[in-house]
Structure formats: C-alpha cells, structure tokens
Amino acid sequence: MTLKSDWEIVGAPVDPDSTDRLFFTAHEWATVEAATARIMPTDQDAGAREAKVVVFIDRYLSGIDYVYAAADGSGFLKITGKYADAWRARMNEMQNVYRHGLAQLDALAEAEGGKRFAELSDEGADRVLELLSGAPKPGHVTLGTKEPVTTFLQGSFDEGLDFFSAICLHTRQGFYCDPVYGGNKDQMGWKFIGFPGPKSLKDTMDGTYSTAEYFYQGDFDWEDLIPQLRAYRQAGGTL
Amino acid sequence: MLNRKKPEIVDAIVVGLGANGGTAVKVLAEAGLKVVGFDRGPWLRPLEHYSGDELKFVNRDYMWPDPKMFPRTVRYDENAVAERFPFSPLPQMVGGGTNHWAGWVPRPRESDFMMRSLHGDIEGASLADWPFRYEHLEPYLTKVEWAFGVSGIAGADKYEPHRSKGYPSPPLRPTQYGKRFYDACNKMGINAFPIPHAMVTNKHNGRDPFNQTSFWNQYGDPSGARSNTLTSFIPEAVATGNLEVRAECFVQSVKLGRDGKATGVIYIDPDGNEVEQDARVVILTLGAIESARLMLMSKSPRFPDGLANGSGLVGKNATFHEYLFAVGLFDKDIDEPLNGFAGNYISGGSLEFYETDESRGHIGGSIISASQTCHPINWVFPGRPTWGEALKDADRNYYNYAMKIGLILHDLPVESNRVDLDPTVKDAFGLPVARITHSPHRNDIAMGKWQVDKNVEILEAAGARKTVPVYLDKMTGNTCHQHGTARMGADPAKSVLNEWGQAHEVDNLFVLDGSGFPTATGVNPTLTMMANAWRCSEYIAEVYSKGREERLVLSNSMR
DSSP: OOOGGGOOEESOOOOTTOOOOSSSOHHHHHHHHHHHHHHSOOSSSOOHHHHTHHHHHHHHHTOSSSSSBOTTSSSEEOOOHHHHHHHHHHHHHHHHHHHHHHHHHHHHHHHHHSSOGGGSOHHHHHHHHHHHHTSOOOOOOOSSOBOOEEOOOSSOOOTTOOHHHHHHHHHHHHHHSOGGGSOSGGGHHHHHHTOOOOSSGGGGTSSOOOOGGGBOOSOOOHHHHOHHHHHHHHTTOOO | OOBOOOOOOEEEEEEOOSHHHHHHHHHHHHTTOOEEEEOSSOOOOHHHHOOOOHIIIIISOSSSOOTTTSOOEEESSTTSOOEEOOOSOOOOSTTGGGTTOOOBOOOOOGGGGOHHHHHOOOTTOOOOOOSSOHHHHHHHHHHHIIIIIOBOOTTOOTTOOOOSSOOSBOOOOOBHHHHHHHHHHHHHTOOOBOOOBSBOSSOBTTBOOOOOSOOOTTSOOSSSOBOOTTTTHHHHHHHTTOEEEETTOEEEEEEEOTTSSEEEEEEEOTTSOEEEEEEEEEEEOSOHHHHHHHHHHOOOSSOTTSTTOTTSOTTOSOBOOOEEEEEEEOOTTTSOOOOTTOSSSEEEEEOTTOSOOGGGSSSSOOEEEEEOOOOSTTOSOTTOOOSSHHHHHHHHHHTTSEEEEEEEOOOOOOTTSEEEEEEEEEOTTSOEEEEEEOOOOHHHHHHHHHHHHHHHHHHHHTTOSEEEEEEOSSOOOTTOOOBOTTOBOSOTTTOSBOTTSBBSSOTTEEEOSGGGOSSOOSSOSHHHHHHHHHHHHHHHHHTGGGTOOOOOOOOGGGO
C-alpha cells in the first residue's frame, strides 16, 4: 500500500479556460455558472463567472483526482487506501447533492416564471436563490453597529452540507483558491480584495514569497510598546 | 488478515507522536532506552509536502482526521443521541498538533496548579489541585523553551511567575493589527506583550528559518520557523539509533498481562495486518480524547470498564477550552489598512485579566491576543454575508480592514463532561469512536461573556467602527486543546494517574499528554504538557526503568 507520505503527483494544474466537462452535463454547467454568478456577482470587478468557478467545481466533483494539489502546484496527489475510500464515498454524496440541487433550482425557476434557472434575469435568479435558501438575500454590512453571534467555526469542510450551503462555500473556494485548482483565474479573486498571494505554490516553499512588507513598517521600540519591559530593565532585569 | 511475525520486545512503546509523544521519545531515546513510536497518521516531509494552499490545509482536511475514517460524535444533553461532529480534530500524524498550530506557548501561572485550594468547592464543578506545583515544572518549561525553540521577550509579561532563563529567539516585529492592539492596550493600561511563540526567528539549533509567507495557523510550515516535533525532537530521537517510528499504524488496544502489567500493544500495520508489539513500558500520548478512548477500548477481565479504570474516572472531567473572540471592522475610506492576512497568527497579547477578580462575577480568567483574520476563502468575519452583492462588497471593503482579538476560555472541570465510547458509530477499522458529552459550567459562560466584552472595548479603543462579539454557546473543540480525562492526583480513588503520569493501577502504564491535567489551566496547554512529558519521561528513564520508585510529596506550605 502506498503510504500517505508517498502519494504520487499526477496530472497537471487545471486550465481555467477549459470547456471540457468532467462531471456536469452541458445544462448543469450553464446552471452552475449562472448560480455562482449570483453568489459572487460581476460588477466593476470580476466575479465568479470570469474567475471560472464553474471549472473549479466541475473538476472537484469529477472524482478524487482534484482534491489535493501537490505542494508545489505541479499536479495533484493520488490518494490511496482508506483515504481514497473515504473520499470516494464523500464525493458520491456531494455529486448527488449537486444533481438533485440543480434539478431543484430548475423546478423552482419553472414554478416561478416558467423558465429554467439559467435563463432567468438576475432578479429572477435571486428570487429563486432566496426560495432555495429559505432566507432573504443578505443585506449590506453597515458600520456603527455591534452584532453578536454565538460559536464560529473557521475552516469549513463540506461533508454533509445541503446544496445551497455547498454551492456558496464552493463559490468562495473557486473564487479565492490557488489557481492550480482551476478557479481564481489570473488571481482575479485575490486582486479584487487586495490579497497579495504567491505567484505559485512553489514560491511559498522556499522563501521566494514574503509578506514582510505587510507587517507594521514604522520604527518602533519594544520598550515603548511595552512600558512594563522598560520598568523591568530599569529595575535591573537582564534575562 | 495475516499475523506477521512478532517483533522483538522493546523498552518502551510510545503511542501518538505529537507534541507529547515527540517529547517522550526524545527524552527516552537520548537516555538510551530502545523505543518504538506509533502514529496512526503519516510521517510527512515538510520541505516536500507543505505550502501555502488554503483550500488543501484549511478546507479539505489534508492534515486533519478524515471525518469518515475517524469520526467523533458529540451531544450537549445526557439524554440526546450524539451526532457526528469533528470535535477537537487534532492532526493525527507524526508531529500531531505541532504541525498546524499557531504556537502560543505562554507559561502557566502558580494559581493554575491549585484551583481547589484557592476556590474550594464550586457548585457543579470538580476542581482539584495538581499533585505538583509551578516550581516543579519550571526547569522543564525552560528546557522545552530552549530545546524546542520559543521566541519572546523576558520581562515583558508583568504577571509571569519566576523564570530561570530568557528566550532563545526574539519576536517578530508587530503586524499592523498588532501595533493597533499595543496602542489600544497602552491607552487602557493593559500590559500587552508578544505572547511567547513556538517559532524561531534566528538561527537556532541548526534551524535557519525563511518563512515570511503568513501561511501559518492550520498550515504546515516548510521553513523550519515553526517549532514542530516532526522537525525537531523526533529526528533528534531517530538520530540516537534508539527510536523506530511506525507511521500509519493504528494501535487498537493495550495488552494486559496476568501480573496486572501492560505487556504491549496490538496494532494494524499499513497493509492491514494485525501485529503485536511487546514492551516493558507503555506510554500513551494520543491527546486526552484518544488516550481515553484507547484505555476504554482496552478491556480485560481485570479492567472490564477500561484499562486502569478502577476509579471509573477515565474519560471524565474533560476540559477543552474554547476560542472566543471579537472582530472589529474599520472604514477603508478613512482608516489605514490592517492587512489581517499577514503575520504568524498572534501579534500582541495579554494576561492582564487572567487571575481571579470576584468583582467580575466569575473565577479564573483568560489569556487574550490580537491575531490574523486569515486568508480569503475562510477569512474570519462572523456574519460575513453568504452571497450576492453584499458578499462581494463585504470582501472588497473589509478584507484588509478587520482585526480580531481572541481569548482562550479557561473552562472548569465538570465530572459529567466526558469522553466515552459511542454505542453505535464506528471508525474505518470497525472500532467505537470517541463520544463527547458536554455542557458548559455557568462560570464558563460568564467568563466568556465578560472577556469578549472586554475585547470589544479594546477594539473600540483601537478605532473599530463596527464590532462582532462571539460568545460561548456550546463547546465545539475549536482550540484542539484537550485535558482532564485521566487526572493526576495522589488518591487512587479520585484520580487515574499519579504525579509522574503513571497509572495508579498499572504501574508500567504512563499517560503523558493533557489527559493528566486535573484542571485545564487558562493558558494554551502545549508548553505545560511538553514540560510535564519531559519531566515524567525523565522519571521513567532515570528512576522507574532502573527499578526504583520516588514520590513527590508536597510540603504543607505548598498545599
């Protein structure tokens, strides 16, 4: 059995401009493209459509060949053994979530306006997404408020998510992931929010990529920042 | 399954090669004991396997336990059926949690060792003193800080107890949000300083770090900056010739002999063979959840309720901390950018609110720290709109204009908060998984509320124009800190282990992770755990293995 530490690197980085479909039908592809474009819309800046989020999601759902990029981004890891069994089972579930979810989008769209989802206007598509999510479209963030929440989990894994939650998460992933996965074409997601990401994953492995300039750049003295430290040293502290 | 030929007996088996197992194998192998170390996860090579890939490390569980292979379950009510949830999912791999951690390594305080003496009976809690005191641990805290690599500034923490030596490495310069934190704290009279950090910023012990990528918390580090047992203690132990690492090998039970001693372990090798390994000493360092699970799975006629569990306490009194925080948003049209992606997670923190002040309405207190808001997919903004123009505007306007001040909740031990075996859910090997049953003590809720509100005040002093406080609702295990499931203590009726981490009932079984912590301490526990693992491993090598026994008796003045 090939150990996890020896997983082979196979394949190549995903081409974001590829029109080959590995999982979706042509109609599903169009529907995902339309839905993700409402989740991360295009305005004066690029959105999910330009960043090729649909390519990202199609590759992910195609099986277990696009789960983990090789550390240097040269291809993808070939998952083996019980890990492969677990991923295949999980992918099978997620494929079903999408197949049913996309059909449901069309069913809701047809009930609302007699068209399939991908043919709706932006407003119509948003109405259907509200119906699907069971909640109004999110309102804009406003300053000058305090809005408490309870319990926050940072890294979201997608196992067990419903279709709406999954496609929202996958849209964010496809918009902001390393481009090796097929989304975030030309790093347009990163550029849009001002994240100076690495040119390639390899650059994060050898010291080439640095964020040093994004730390505090002014002159500073620890004894000014920490009055206690000055007191400690003045009292003879030498450790 | 084939039964492979049984390997030779060794001096010691260490199960779980994380922070504590890594420390144990170093101390034992360097003392000349022949050791086999097991880990169920892989033995990765950081230079080859780690890079700044958010999707892989934060979203797709490359280092975390696969939830289908190694599920856990949790319930918040004694009568509920536990549901699958990745509670406290430490990386299960060589190096364990020191692979992904931010690496806060503050020292514990004297009060942490004597919560029972200080506070007496607290209704609904099961406070207990430790069987040793800060002063017994201090030399080992120093050893870990120097051998493992910690950056910090001695004398900067106003409330730190005695330390015998400074730090081997200086801290990094503050981040933008770190500088804001220092300024706000100084305005409010709060002692802010660089929380000691398990990283080196200079050449130290053959390390020459180059990581300024800011891919830090939850990522593997290829650079040697982060202190990780995978790249330090474990290779040092291997270099002695006395340690054999068996990775991707799953230990499923500890064997018990007729004389009541542990004889070794049974494990499944990577090809699926069931293999027995015998040893003179068995050391568990799987983390407080999995060590308890392995003890509970190791049933025998002598211990029908689990190994060394005559007291019935294995799995009970579990404490987990919880990471709570408040986020502040700033106005990009007016304020300077905060670049929340930059840094090595924490930048400036304080223990100003750590010790008990009854006027706050709770006992104990929390360490706090300003920290990264992280990378674009998962950036930390609770309440971030989920879709539409609002999502796009929120990311565009606030990604670089947010800061966070977090806290580690010092939760009180409660006997019914526990780990046991799930009656129905099995892992990929067909064995029952750990089930968590938890309900916060009211002191936990009160402490979380008080400190989160204080963090909001600091954010406001820093100039935040909107705040999002995150209060405690229920434990999610989001710190991956685990303690208490096999308490250390003097009385075998009230504890599982003695002051050396040695099982009262099985004298060659040691549990050297957070399981032994009678109370959680309010600081991030890894430094305390590693120092204790070092101290107890030294006892095993220098005293126990030489057929001797020593007792550590606390003088009256220490009680």
